[in-house]
Amino acid sequence: MFHHRQHHHKHDKILAIVPAYNEEEGIEQVIASLQTYAPYADILVINDGSTDNTGLLAENAGATVLHLCSNLGIGGAVQTGYRYAVENGYDYAVQIDGDGQHNPADLDKLLCCMRENGADMVVGSRFIEKEGFQSTFARKLGIDLLGSLVTRLTGKRMTDPTSGYRLCNRRAIALFAQQYPADYPEVEALVLLDNYQLTFQETPVVMKERQGGVSSISPLQSIYYMCKVILAILMMKTRKKKAWEMSHET
């Protein structure tokens, strides 16, 4: 039986979580293109203690905005979105960066991949079809290292473990609302899912270079990043596996 995509979208509540810290240059553009290419999704901007007009611009552009009173970092901001998704009964939540590197038109692909394969989380990878912005050489080395580590630890092939473009179903949303790593959360979240026997899978997307603002990681920070993430996922792997129960829902 053939169902048109848009038809499905009408029945499901989909939330787009956009973490934004001082993104006043790009945030309106991100919201506008979400409204154009993914009109079925509700837009939730997490204003992560921005010191500029990000929050106000997002509100005026028509998004729902949660204002964090101080900067929590990407993990804490995104988790706020997952908590909102649980409270408001969303079926799907998708994380989209506030700097415009993720293309909202790809959301359809993520949704289709999730429905076809039944994974609990679908990650958009820029390294499967190798189109669009491919990251710098040094960074790609780091990503490959983390990717092979995650593949080995979880037994699932990951080419772009640091990608922040990811779609979650109810089970993954409920887990992340309860526990989510605070800083540099992307890679850890994969092992976390695996620990609770939730599944994840990649699907190809095309990413752009970030539109405005500054990248969040400097050279010195990237050394800290690698050490912290590797330590965190190895420690997480030593924890006991147990099936995730969604009994915490109210």
Next chain:
Amino acid sequence: MKLNIYLFSFLISLSFAATILYLIRNQKLKEQYALLWLTLSAMMMILTLFPSILDDLARLIRIDYAPSLLYLLSVVGILFILLHLTMAVSSLAQRNVELIQTLALHEHKIQALMKRNEEPDKEVEPKDSR
């Protein structure tokens, strides 16, 4: 001379203990942390009153120079107190994150409620339950 330095050390540990008790009394120090410090100052007082304990202990585990045992013990003690503090900070940071998130979620709910109340003539129901 020997007696003087011990007396001096004892007075220091005594005033340390007094400071701790004063801080607890004025609720500037939580009891759970204060216990740690009180134990430490008690140990300091015992060692300064009976310095022979340290000498005996050093001989027992074959340390020639007794004061180095004192250094070892104090470094280990300080390390554990620091670890304890780092654990406390980690737990505080986690709670802080949850608090900021909850605050943002509730603020949003309040805004939505206020907006709904401001909308005039929306269903004239005099019900005021809940």
